[in-house]
Amino acid sequence: MGEAGVVRVCQIEQAKYGFRIDLANLILSKTASHYGESQLIRFRKEEAGVSQNRCIELLKMKRIDLLYLPPKDALISNFDFIPFDIHAGMLGYRVFLIRETDVERFKKVKTIEDLRSFTGGFGSQWGDFKVFGLNDLPVVGAANTKVLLTMLKHDRFDYFHRGLHEAWNELQAQSDQTKGLIVEKHLALRYPFQVFYWFHKDNDYLKERFEKGLLLVLQDGSYRQLFRKHFDDIVTRANLRNRTIIDIDYPMSDEVRKWLGDDALTPFWLEENY
Known part of the structure; x- marks a missing residue:
């Protein structure tokens, strides 16, 4: 220290x-x-x-x-x-921040193929940025992640996926930037993160x-x-039990994979009455 x-x-x-x-x-x-x-x-x-x-x-x-x-x-x-x-394991479940005007468009998404019709936005330096390319998902990257919500609001891309602990907190913490943005209610991505x-x-x-x-x-x-x-x-x-969960591939080496624990697949907090 x-x-x-x-x-x-x-x-x-x-x-x-x-x-x-x-x-x-x-x-x-x-x-x-x-x-x-x-x-x-x-x-x-x-x-x-x-x-x-x-x-x-x-x-x-x-x-x-x-x-x-x-x-x-x-x-x-x-x-x-x-x-x-x-x-x-919580970060492996991702929900979407979207424009409120796009709710009906996202209700039609059921598979990863459907999602490929949309463009995501994400921090280009973040560890899971490569997830987009690996899964053939269009993406706009930003080194300055503080502008991502503003970019979403101004139609630079269609969604910004966030961890469960991040999505609602970020909308609340940056309310001046997020008017017209919501957490989409029907979808979630899942990958070992x-x-x-x-x-x-x-x-x-x-x-x-x-x-x-x-x-x-x-x-x-x-x-x-x-x-x-x-x-x-x-x-x-x-409310993950009532969302459509889309499993996607996550880029990792064998060296990284061997260190991932069981919570990557079976998080305790999804159990009843944990």
């Missing part, structure tokens, strides 16, 4: 990273008796909107201490990680702390308690 008692991060947007941040702070709290009090702090408060690639470089340079990203070969080669899916905690290879101390902390929060029930606090309403609102 950089300064004593802090863990530096650059992924700080609450609408997108709130659960990952809260889980990290829970882990730090649960391990404080052994490792000492610590908390996450934002890298350079004056530097907002740091790109994903920039965050990776900052971890390489030891200017931050922790990332929370999907696994890919370059990360596996360069960093240490804990192969535990922070979101318990997980998020791990990543550490510099020289930072065995922090990785060990997170490994022990994860075991603690899983054993004492506080992980599920935090998960329910963040996502119970979203799971209910998403």
Whole structure:
């Protein structure tokens, strides 16, 4: 870690990273008796909107201490990680942000072939951007992801698929940009998409702390308690049992595939009365 008692991060947007941040702070709290009090702090408060690639470089340079990203070969080669899916498979289920005027068009979509008549928008640096090309889905990419909602609103593409924890939060958090946009009610994409905690290879101390902390929060029930606090309403609102689920291929190497856990296929939160 950089300064004593802090863990530096650059992924700080609450609408997108709130659960990952809260889980990290829970882990730090649960391990404080052994490792000492610590908390996450934002890298350079004056530097907002740091790109994903920039965050990776900052971890390489030891200017931050922790990332929370999907696994890919370059990360596996360069960093240490804990192969535990922070979101318990939830990110593999994607719902669509669309223009309210397009509701009837999307009601006709039943298969991936139908979806190929539409153009998606997505962050070109995000780990699952290649999903579009692999599945022959037209896409408009944007390096500056903050403009995607505005682009959708102004007809640059037809949909912007988001994780269940992201879709409604982003519409609410950016209400000035999202008038006329809604979460589509009948469809969801599904593919194996997980998020791990990543550490510099020289930072065995922090990785060990997170490994022990994860075991603690899983054993004492506080992980599920935090998960329910963040996502119970979203799971209910998403109503996945009554959506048409379109399974799509996800590009991953054998190296990445071997680290994916069972939650990629059987998330506990889809069970009755979890």
